[in-house]
Amino acid sequence: MKNTIKILIALATLLALMNCSGEQHSENDHNESTHQETTEEKHNEVVQMSVAELAEFDIELATATADEIQIHVNLPGEIVIPSDQLAHIHPRFSGIVKDVYKYIGDKVQEGEALALIEGNESLSEYKVISLLNGEIIEKHLTRGEVIDDAEHGFVVADLSRVWANLSLYQKDLPHVKVGQQVVISRGENLPEVQATIAYISPVMSEVTRTAIARVIISNRDRNWKPGLFVTGSVKTSSQRVQVAVPKTALEFFEGNQVVFVQTAEGFEPRAVTIGLTNDVNVEILHGLAQGETYVKRGGFTLKAELQKGEMDEGHAH
Numbered sequence: 001m002k003n004t005i006k007i008l009i010a011l012a013t014l015l016a017l018m019n020c021s022g023e024q025h026s027e028n029d030h031n032e033s034t035h036q037e038t039t040e041e042k043h044n045e046v047v048q049m050s051v052a053e054l055a056e057f058d059i060e061l062a063t064a065t066a067d068e069i070q071i072h073v074n075l076p077g078e079i080v081i082p083s084d085q086l087a088h089i090h091p092r093f094s095g096i097v098k099d100v101y102k103y104i105g106d107k108v109q110e111g112e113a114l115a116l117i118e119g120n121e122s123l124s125e126y127k128v129i130s131l132l133n134g135e136i137i138e139k140h141l142t143r144g145e146v147i148d149d150a151e152h153g154f155v156v157a158d159l160s161r162v163w164a165n166l167s168l169y170q171k172d173l174p175h176v177k178v179g180q181q182v183v184i185s186r187g188e189n190l191p192e193v194q195a196t197i198a199y200i201s202p203v204m205s206e207v208t209r210t211a212i213a214r215v216i217i218s219n220r221d222r223n224w225k226p227g228l229f230v231t232g233s234v235k236t237s238s239q240r241v242q243v244a245v246p247k248t249a250l251e252f253f254e255g256n257q258v259v260f261v262q263t264a265e266g267f268e269p270r271a272v273t274i275g276l277t278n279d280v281n282v283e284i285l286h287g288l289a290q291g292e293t294y295v296k297r298g299g300f301t302l303k304a305e306l307q308k309g310e311m312d313e314g315h316a317h
């Protein structure tokens with residue numbers, strides 16, 4: 001009887017040990033599986049690229065540093081001809097146009113004849129004379145035409161310099177002053193010009209509720225055509241920040257604005273918090289530290305590599 005009891009106790013102990021070993025094995029399998037998934041997830045959030053591949057995809061790197069963020073006010077405007085550089089020239093007496101000497105686009109000098117008119121009353125001929133140096137931008141008479149009102153004649157303009165009349169809204173009045181620097185732009189990828197504000201109108205328009213901030217622009221190359229819509233960017237203040245990056249470094253990934261940061265494993269998308277911003281740069285409050293290397297331009301390529309799920313060998317591991 002005692003031997004039977006000993007055998008039963010030994011069997012029970014053996015079964016308990018087997019169960020315990022099985023549970024431990026299951027737990028180890030679970031831990032290994034979890035570790036593997038975490039590692040895979042971490043690898044999936046990193047893109048590896050060689051120096052040659054960075055050059056191939058035109059990806060530019062930079063080191064995060066402190067910088068100055070300049071705050072600008074952007075004002076819409078239009079290129080106009082200065083009033084003292086514009087002449088409306090009309091025949092003095094009614095009559096018949098005997099000849100026309102100048103046409104739209106022609107250069108003229110002050111005192112040069114533009115047309116020949118035969119007067120109705122005296123039948124004598126007289127010339128229509130330019131009143132300034134410039135070029136013909138409008139012509140409203142033709143040979144043989146009878147003229148008897150101020151609708152007929154020429155418009156001559158000196159386009160060697162023009163005005164950029166910027167619309168200054170009430171909210172911007174305290175920040176924009178005569179003498180401030182302003183960058184005038186006329187479209188993406190077109191040359192800009194830097195000038196100063198020469199005049200601010202003392203009254204607001206009753207129609208637009210804006211004042212005029214005037215900028216004088218040299219127009220020797222004739223790039224600034226009257227009637228052209230422009231934008232004037234006026235620097236109103238600046239602030240030194242701990243970390244600033246160009247806007248080209250920002251990408252939108254998985255619902256966050258990110259900057260691709262270089263780590264030992266590769267380039268990872270790092271969610272960042274943005275502070276001050278202007279047309280070119282942004283302040284980074286959190287997510288990127290001074291001294292870290294980040295993708296300044298070309299992060300879209302890295303984002304595309306992450307999004308497509310499977311990458312070429314050598315790009316990600």
